[in-house]
Amino acid sequence: MQNDLGLFAFRPPEGGPLERKSGGGPIAPHPGNGTHLTLRGVSKGFGDRIVLKPLDLTIEAGNFVGIVGRSGGGKSTMLRLVSGLTAPDTGTVLHNGAKLSGIAPRTTMMFQDARLLPWQRVLSNVGITRGSGWEEKSREALRAVGLEDRAKDWPAVLSCGQRQRVALARALVAHPHLLLLDEPLGALDALTRGEMQRLIERLWQEGGFTTILVTHDVAEAVALADRVIVLRDGLIALDRAIDLPRPRKRTDPEVTSLETEILDQILT
């Protein structure tokens, strides 16, 4: 992984660079920065096809939740319901106990495609919401994803992986309390993917926001999430806490046995 990734200043600067404990122990997240999420009897269908059956789910603030399942299993729909992009047919979505209507507050989202504005340079893309001091903040976010020197480039000249890193910087610059990831690494090559996974993990640990990652890659979910949820035919088929130290190794027998367990659930 390319180093020199600057730290993302979620904390006051006098704290200096975050101490990263050697030995791979997790840095305690700051739950105060995360959204507490509740879904109550939430369901959604398109036409006469039911994508999500009435579903109850609570996600603790600051948690990293992985959602896996076959395509068409309702993963992305669930994410869109949580973001407020789509309204549920029944039930309510609550952010910190408040019923959601419209786009969710303090929530950002990454998609499989970076969705950068091709007519704005990288820095302006990161600072899309503008606001006071956006240039400085955006520069800092770009530093955090290691792309500070590409601030003046057009998105079109970046590689796929770089574009996703810009999208990540854009998602984080506003200091979200909830980060929604809709297969953001699906289109990347294996090497870039691994780098991005570590980057996302680290920024999540520093930021302490709640994260929901939708992926079809079980290994990715097991590597990153505190909790993996399997969605099958619009229902929660498995809800499994993962309490392994970070960073996790793919070859770790505990990791592989978890992967097998989850895969079995998906394939049943």
Next chain:
Amino acid sequence: MIVPWLLPAALLIVWQIGAEVGWITMRTLPPPLSILTAAISLCRTGELERQVLISCQRAALGFLVGGGLGFGLGLLTGLSRPVELVLDTSLQMLRNVPHLAIIPMVILWFGIGESAKLFLIALGVFFPIYLNTFHGVRMVETSLIEMGRIYRLGPWAMFRRVILPGAMPSILIGVRYGLGITWLTLIVAETISSSSGIGYMTMNAREFLETNIVLLGILIYALLGKLADMATRWLEHRLLAWHHNFQTEAEA
């Protein structure tokens, strides 16, 4: 590079010589030098400048009125389904009428004065700009609009940063078409009847068989059309810099 200019230069020389020797009569095709002398003498009296200015004003005003309306309505129908429902079908039907075909009606409505010319130009410019603005707005990727919603962009920010730039390539195509139609319509309108402008100048010269001035008028129309085209290219270059970034990246 000289080579590409050799043929036109040779043609001009042959033309000039042919006219002087008497192969080509002045009435058919006046020699190039006589066109030049006509241009110089008309410039001296200020006549040329005055007529060109009048024609340009007509073109600009007609283009602004028709283009402005087309742009505005294109945005409205592009952004709002109800407005589209009410307006678009009617406009699409009207679009099929060639605007020059209604000249007899225009003369009945407006007479042959200034307003008839402006109306014709505006009408001709309206449709390409309307259509391309409408399509441009509709072609903006929904994924980007969704992204804008997630980042809670207000209506103005969404329009300014996402929709308008996304529609701009298409809008500029409309502008280019519109400019072409502007000149064409201007020529037709000025040739039919005018008491000023380049068209008046050439029609007047025709009466007196001053073919060199007629040809000069034609050349000026061509030149103005070319200039307008260059202006849009420049505009495209400015507004669509992100479109060209693959080529310019190496120079940056």
